[in-house]
Amino acid sequence: MQEIEIDDQWKRYHIPFVIRYEEPEDLLIEIAADITGAMFCCAQLEKGERATLYQATDDKLADTDDYGAWFARGGIGGTIQNPLLKLNADGSISAGDGSFVINPDGTGYFAEGRFKWTKDTITLQDVTIRWEDFDDEAKKNLLTKYITITGTNLFHYADALQEDTCEPKEIILFATEYNFTAAARKWQYMGSEGNWKDIPGNGSDFFRLLPDAHFWENREVLTLRYVATLDEVEYTETYTVSKQYDGADNYSVYIASTNGNVFRNGIISTTLSARVLKGGEDVTELIPDKNFNWTRTGNTPADDALWNSVSHTGKELEITGEDVFRKAVFDCEVIISTL
Structure with a gap:
C-alpha cells in the first residue's frame, strides 16, 4: 500500500505497484481515502514503471484503425533542442526559426510577421505582389478608373452690351x-445655391453648352460635372466654363489634372497644371514659374503644415500617393508679375 498527500485542487498522481493475478478471481484495485470529500476521476492503468502523459478526451470521440499521432509539446525534425517545427505548450505551432506562427485562436503570421492575420483582418507589410501574377480580371479591377473632360472653356464677348x-x-x-x-x-451643373443639379436629356459622353442656357443663372462662371456609373460606383470629373469680355482686366486661375481628380485603391499619379487668364487671354507664359505657389489642404492639419513647409512652385505639380492620404485639395496662388 502507498500513501499520497491530497491537496485541495485537481492534481494528477502516478503510483507504480506490482500486481499478481490468479484465475479465475477478478482483478480488483481499490483506492481508499482516510478523509471525507476526496474525489477521484480518469483512472489510467498502464504497464511499466512510468505513466505516459494524460490525454484529455471530450465529446468528439472517433474509433478508427488508421494510424495517427497526438502531441502535447515538442517538435518535428531538426534536433531535440532546435526542432524544425515546434509544437509549443500553449498549443501554437511555429517554425524553428520563428518565421511563422499559427495560434490556437486562429491568429498567426507568415514571413516573420510581414503577412499577419486575425479572425477579422489580413495585414500585408513590405510584401511585393507582381503585376504579372494577376489574371486579366484582377488587373482590370486594380487599374485606376478616371475621367477627363476636353473642350473650350471660354465664351469670349467683344462687348458686354452685346450678349449675342x-x-x-x-x-x-x-x-x-x-x-x-x-x-x-x-x-450636372452647380446651381447658384451650391448644389448639383441634373441636366435632363444628356446621357452621352459629350455635352453641347450654349452661352444663353438657363443653368448659367445670370452668372459669368459655370461649373459642370460629368458622372459615369459602373457597378453602382460613380466616377466624376468637373469642368469650369466662363464668360470673358473685352476690356475686363480681371485675372482668373484654372487648374487642370492630367488623370482626373478621383483615384481608387490608393493608386495616385497625376500632374496638376495652372493657367492664368486676363480678360480672356492666356498670359501664363508671361509669369515666371517661381510666382506659382502650391498649397495642400487634407484631413490632417499637422501633415498639411509639414507638406506646405516645403516649397512647391512652378506651373505644374506632380502628385503621387505620398502627397494624398484619403483626400486632399490642392490650390495654386499666383503672384501677377513678370519678375
Missing part, C-alpha cells in the same frame, strides 16, 4: 473614360 455676339457660338465638351466603360452617364 460671342465666340464660339457653342462649346462641345467631350468626356473620356479610362479603364472602364460606364453603364450610365449624366451631366
Whole structure:
C-alpha cells in the first residue's frame, strides 16, 4: 500500500505497484481515502514503471484503425533542442526559426510577421505582389478608373452690351473614360445655391453648352460635372466654363489634372497644371514659374503644415500617393508679375 498527500485542487498522481493475478478471481484495485470529500476521476492503468502523459478526451470521440499521432509539446525534425517545427505548450505551432506562427485562436503570421492575420483582418507589410501574377480580371479591377473632360472653356464677348455676339457660338465638351466603360452617364451643373443639379436629356459622353442656357443663372462662371456609373460606383470629373469680355482686366486661375481628380485603391499619379487668364487671354507664359505657389489642404492639419513647409512652385505639380492620404485639395496662388 502507498500513501499520497491530497491537496485541495485537481492534481494528477502516478503510483507504480506490482500486481499478481490468479484465475479465475477478478482483478480488483481499490483506492481508499482516510478523509471525507476526496474525489477521484480518469483512472489510467498502464504497464511499466512510468505513466505516459494524460490525454484529455471530450465529446468528439472517433474509433478508427488508421494510424495517427497526438502531441502535447515538442517538435518535428531538426534536433531535440532546435526542432524544425515546434509544437509549443500553449498549443501554437511555429517554425524553428520563428518565421511563422499559427495560434490556437486562429491568429498567426507568415514571413516573420510581414503577412499577419486575425479572425477579422489580413495585414500585408513590405510584401511585393507582381503585376504579372494577376489574371486579366484582377488587373482590370486594380487599374485606376478616371475621367477627363476636353473642350473650350471660354465664351469670349467683344462687348458686354452685346450678349449675342460671342465666340464660339457653342462649346462641345467631350468626356473620356479610362479603364472602364460606364453603364450610365449624366451631366450636372452647380446651381447658384451650391448644389448639383441634373441636366435632363444628356446621357452621352459629350455635352453641347450654349452661352444663353438657363443653368448659367445670370452668372459669368459655370461649373459642370460629368458622372459615369459602373457597378453602382460613380466616377466624376468637373469642368469650369466662363464668360470673358473685352476690356475686363480681371485675372482668373484654372487648374487642370492630367488623370482626373478621383483615384481608387490608393493608386495616385497625376500632374496638376495652372493657367492664368486676363480678360480672356492666356498670359501664363508671361509669369515666371517661381510666382506659382502650391498649397495642400487634407484631413490632417499637422501633415498639411509639414507638406506646405516645403516649397512647391512652378506651373505644374506632380502628385503621387505620398502627397494624398484619403483626400486632399490642392490650390495654386499666383503672384501677377513678370519678375
